[in-house]
Amino acid sequence: MSKIAPCLWFAREAEEAANFYVSLFPDSRIDHVQKNIIDTPAGKPDEVLVVNFTLAGQRFMALNGGSHIEFNHAISLEIDCADQAEVDRLWDGLCNGGAPVECGWVTDRCGVSWQVVPAVLRKYIADPDPAKAARVMQALMRMVKLDIAGLEAAYRG
Numbered sequence: 001m002s003k004i005a006p007c008l009w010f011a012r013e014a015e016e017a018a019n020f021y022v023s024l025f026p027d028s029r030i031d032h033v034q035k036n037i038i039d040t041p042a043g044k045p046d047e048v049l050v051v052n053f054t055l056a057g058q059r060f061m062a063l064n065g066g067s068h069i070e071f072n073h074a075i076s077l078e079i080d081c082a083d084q085a086e087v088d089r090l091w092d093g094l095c096n097g098g099a100p101v102e103c104g105w106v107t108d109r110c111g112v113s114w115q116v117v118p119a120v121l122r123k124y125i126a127d128p129d130p131a132k133a134a135r136v137m138q139a140l141m142r143m144v145k146l147d148i149a150g151l152e153a154a155y156r157g
Contacts, residue, residue: 005060005061008061011067014062014063014064015062018051018060023093024094028054028056029054031054041066042064043066047064070111071111077112078117079115084148087118090114091116094106104143117146120151120152121136121151124152124154136151
């Protein structure tokens with residue numbers, strides 16, 4: 001189990017967000033729901049304070065902090081996708097109520113930024129041939145949802 005777990009701050013939507021996320025990823029589950037014991041900025045006794053959950057094997061915490069704080073692109077969650085089917089499925093799920101951004105980024109309905117990235121992209125942009133890597137980067141910069149076939153065509157020239 002990982003020693004570090006990201007904490008996502010919500011006003012009052014922690015449980016709803018955690019349930020949404022675990023519905024999208026295999027090897028995901030709600031691990032524990034902690035309710036308030038006393039009145040806190042997050043709510044009254046017996047209202048949800050913290051949800052500990054696992055996404056694709058990675059631990060997370062969702063906290064009801066009581067006040068709305070906007071997420072932004074300064075931190076995002078990258079998804080390493082095996083193939084186009086996985087890119088498409090996760091992209092569609094995260095865009096449901098959310099919004100596509102560009103270059104494989106999407107902001108979900110909770111305001112969290114995600115990068116939906118095919119695993120092969122790392123190989124293409126790290127290629128020792130700078131012309132191949134440059135073509136891939138140029139193709140990537142024109143995409144919203146990443147398209148493996150398009151990236152591969154750019155890689156091959």
